[in-house]
Every structure is written in C-alpha cells, then in structure tokens.
Amino acid sequence: MKMTGNIILITGAGSGIGRALAERLHDRGNRVIVAGRRRELLDEVISTREGMAALELDVSDAGSIAAAVADIETRFPELNVLVNNAGISRPEDLTADAWDSDLAEAMIATNVTGVLRLTAALLPSLKRQSNAAVITTTSGLAYVPLASYPTYSATKAFLHSWLQSLRHQLRDTDVEILELSPPYVQTELGGPQQLTDPYAMPLAEFADEVMTLLESGNTPAGEILVDRVMGYRGAEREGRYVETFAHGNAG
Secondary structure: OOOOOOEEEEOOOOOHHHHHHHHHHHHOOOEEEEEEOOHHHHHHHHOOOOOOEEEEOOOOOHHHHHHHHHHHHHHOOOOOEEEEOOOOOOOOOOOOOOOOOHHHHHHHHHHHHHHHHHHHHHHHHHOOOOOEEEEEEOOHHHOOOOOOOHHHHHHHHHHHHHHHHHHHHOOOOOEEEEEEOOOOEOOOOOOHHHHHOOOOEOHHHHHHHHHHHHHHOOOHHHEEOOHHHHHHHOOOOOOOHHHHHHHHOOO
C-alpha cells in the first residue's frame, strides 16, 4: 500500500483505533474520510485537521450504507482505500437462562454483515483505481478466542477466513487486501475500563507500530501484525494453542 496521495475511507473512526489511524494517515498527506454513527465524535476528529471529511455511517444499516456510498461516489469518486474498522464487542454468558441471540446478532450485523455490504458496494469502483487497498480490522481473538466474548471472537475469525479468500480472488487486480489484527489495545471497545487497563497496549504505541509496518511493507501474506499479537497468531501452528487458550481464559 502506498502511504501518501490516497483518498481513504475509515469506518468506526470517531474514536479508538479508527481515529488514531485516521490522524496518522492524514498527517502523511492523504485525504481521509472519517465515518461513524456519532456525528459529534466525527466533528471532533476533523476539527483540528484541515481537509479531513466526515461521513455519518451505520454499517449495520443497509440503507445507511447505500446513502453513504452514493455520497462517496459523488464527492470522492477517486476513493482508493477502504478501511473496514467499525466493530462492536460485548461479553456474553451462554450459560445464563436469560441469554438470547439478540446481542450476538447485533455484533454479526456490524462486524460481519456491515463489512461484507460496504466492501461489496465499493469494490467495483476500487477495482478501477490504481494503488487500491482494502484494510479490515480483525483481532488476535480471530486465532484464539476469548470464551467470555464468544460471538465477537467468532466474527473476527470469520473475517480472517473471508479475507484470505477475497485476497486470493483479487490476486490479479490492483486491489491489495490487508488484515489488521490488533492485540488487546487501550480503547473503549470492551468498555471504559479497557481505556486505562495497564495490560492493554497503549493506543498510540499500537498505531505507530502499524504505520511502521505499512511504511516498510512488512505485511507478510497481507497481514499487519504488531509484536504483541504474534503469540496469538502463531499459537496453533507452533503447537501452543491449548496453552494459549487456557492462559487467555484463566479465571
């Protein structure tokens, strides 16, 4: 992926990883469109960065995607990079009598269906651009699940598998397919306590390492892997899966 001169759409960019990447990519000379459900957060992101644009978008809503894509085609016809970053994460107690599938289905609608719909809608125009890329945020939990977050972990495992197939099918096009797999990072994805959890990787440190990997082209097999996620990424192939799962789900 080239690092400057792009027009980039980033979903879930009002906070957390999406915002951190948006700011860094903008600072490197790209036109960045930050997208998300909460307009006040988007306005805050763009307030200090001239030329950055905001787009209200709920990726769990097919109508919202259709409206956003129509707007993009009008205002940003040369969009060449899509960053699928929007996601929600919630714990679930599958043993509870009160458990039902509504929460799981909401996570699937955002984390999986939203990615599929938005990618499908933008892929035809991306294929007409040079130096095009699709970056999709998964998780270290795609490789070793966190049992208390069963559906969230499963949505990321789905994306990891699907991206491999998408990459293979698009291998003869100019669209690069990249998978960004964060470790546990200091964001509010899992709740406000995660933002200051000392066991989580500082957000700035994570985003800086991601940019270093992208700038160096160190994305083997299309994967963007910071050091802290490597233990999960290699657990199965290195024969450490059972141990890693047990450690991650202790207590």
